[in-house]
Amino acid sequence: MPPSAARPKPRRRTVDSSLGMPSSNRHHGSGRDRGVARAAGRPVFAQSNPLEPTQKRLDEAQRQADQRRGDVHTARIYRRWPYRVGLIQVSLGAGGRSPVCTSMTTRDISAQGVGLLHTAFVHNGTPIIVRLPIAGNADEWDDLEGVVVACRHVDGTVHQLGVSFDRELDPSRYEPSIGANERFAREQVETRSLRGAILCVEDCEIDRMLIDQMLADTKLRLTWVESVSAARAKLNARWSLIMSDNHLRDGKGIELLAELRSTGNHTPFILLTADNTPAAKAVLTTMAADAVLFKPVSQKQLRSSLASLLAVPQRDGTAVSSLTREDPAYGLIEGYIDTLREQGTRLQKLWEQRDAVACIGLATEIAGSAAPYGFGPIGDEAAKVRDRLGPEGWNAETTATVRRLMTLCQQVRTAESEADDPADSADAA
Numbered sequence: 001m002p003p004s005a006a007r008p009k010p011r012r013r014t015v016d017s018s019l020g021m022p023s024s025n026r027h028h029g030s031g032r033d034r035g036v037a038r039a040a041g042r043p044v045f046a047q048s049n050p051l052e053p054t055q056k057r058l059d060e061a062q063r064q065a066d067q068r069r070g071d072v073h074t075a076r077i078y079r080r081w082p083y084r085v086g087l088i089q090v091s092l093g094a095g096g097r098s099p100v101c102t103s104m105t106t107r108d109i110s111a112q113g114v115g116l117l118h119t120a121f122v123h124n125g126t127p128i129i130v131r132l133p134i135a136g137n138a139d140e141w142d143d144l145e146g147v148v149v150a151c152r153h154v155d156g157t158v159h160q161l162g163v164s165f166d167r168e169l170d171p172s173r174y175e176p177s178i179g180a181n182e183r184f185a186r187e188q189v190e191t192r193s194l195r196g197a198i199l200c201v202e203d204c205e206i207d208r209m210l211i212d213q214m215l216a217d218t219k220l221r222l223t224w225v226e227s228v229s230a231a232r233a234k235l236n237a238r239w240s241l242i243m244s245d246n247h248l249r250d251g252k253g254i255e256l257l258a259e260l261r262s263t264g265n266h267t268p269f270i271l272l273t274a275d276n277t278p279a280a281k282a283v284l285t286t287m288a289a290d291a292v293l294f295k296p297v298s299q300k301q302l303r304s305s306l307a308s309l310l311a312v313p314q315r316d317g318t319a320v321s322s323l324t325r326e327d328p329a330y331g332l333i334e335g336y337i338d339t340l341r342e343q344g345t346r347l348q349k350l351w352e353q354r355d356a357v358a359c360i361g362l363a364t365e366i367a368g369s370a371a372p373y374g375f376g377p378i379g380d381e382a383a384k385v386r387d388r389l390g391p392e393g394w395n396a397e398t399t400a401t402v403r404r405l406m407t408l409c410q411q412v413r414t415a416e417s418e419a420d421d422p423a424d425s426a427d428a429a
Helices: 055-067 205-214 228-232 253-262 278-284 299-309 330-352 356-369 376-392 396-411 422-428
Strands: 026-030 087-092 100-109 113-118 127-133 140-155 158-165 195-201 219-225 241-245 269-273 291-294
Touching: 055 100, 113 127, 113 140, 127 158, 195 228, 205 219, 205 299, 228 253, 241 253, 253 269, 269 278, 269 299, 278 291, 291 299, 330 356, 330 396, 356 376, 356 396, 376 396
Parallel strands: 195 219, 195 241, 241 269, 269 291
Antiparallel strands: 026 140, 087 100, 087 127, 100 113, 113 158, 127 140, 140 158
């Protein structure tokens, strides 16, 4: 065989010998090197396993699981989506024990974890690495670390596993039927957690009354306007969220959204519309809105979208600095907040230009400066952008990470403004 025809060598990967999987929290690879990396002389993923069920048996188990009521993981936060891609490879193990490499079949997925069917019982707390294929490319995958949080008997030896991952993920990366504005929808919403000031743009009185009723038992403060021009007059206020119908008497909600984003304002934005035609859905879901809701909207759907976008102001280093008055840098926070907002605007422009190199540079700058001013979580988010954007390039997950960082930079404020009602400042504007 001539040298040019020689079989290419697989890429080398580091392996965590305790689990028999790549040591990084997340591994991105290609189909060429599947089963090549080794731990203790064994393949990372076995090519066959006597415990693997037949497809007929799996189909029957799926049917029985669908008929059962109850929830495997009662602590679930995010909405589950059906996720049926068949058998995937997993590695179970802990400490110095040899990993158990096998295959399980997928059942559902959320931003928090995944549901699997397996032909054996697995103890809660068992570390697991799940290899999820990336939608639209069968030769690429992500290896995601997590832990088994529940195991319920289905039939015979088949059990349903609930897996919670170590970090939040974008489920639409693996299941293409999940809309971009739905991927972080909440499954359970605590009414008391819904708080903040919302600018609502709606010219239909019946719809205004309906939304008021749906949110009556929350701590949300709704300010209603009936036109794009009236909304423009209030955009300078610090709203927790803006919600607008798309078809208004003097313009469209998407025009208001475009104006907002062009100024570097990344306040969460929900777009409402009664036009649910395929053409409208194709256009609206590609806009920069954080969520698009098609009327009629149920109370659960509305509350879920609000819960996924509203952050309760706390001194946790996200919206408000975690520093106290005793910290030497406390007096510098207000100036740094202006810097963060300006960096968020710059990041928006770089993202629109798809300038990955400049985005990484700016994210590195934020990651190195945020923590000393009490914005540690923002620094962590910037570090994610820095570490993922380089090797991965622009994809659904890195885009979502950059947008989260933009939002965090835009929404920071001083502790004193935490007690202010944005609706009051809007009325005074």
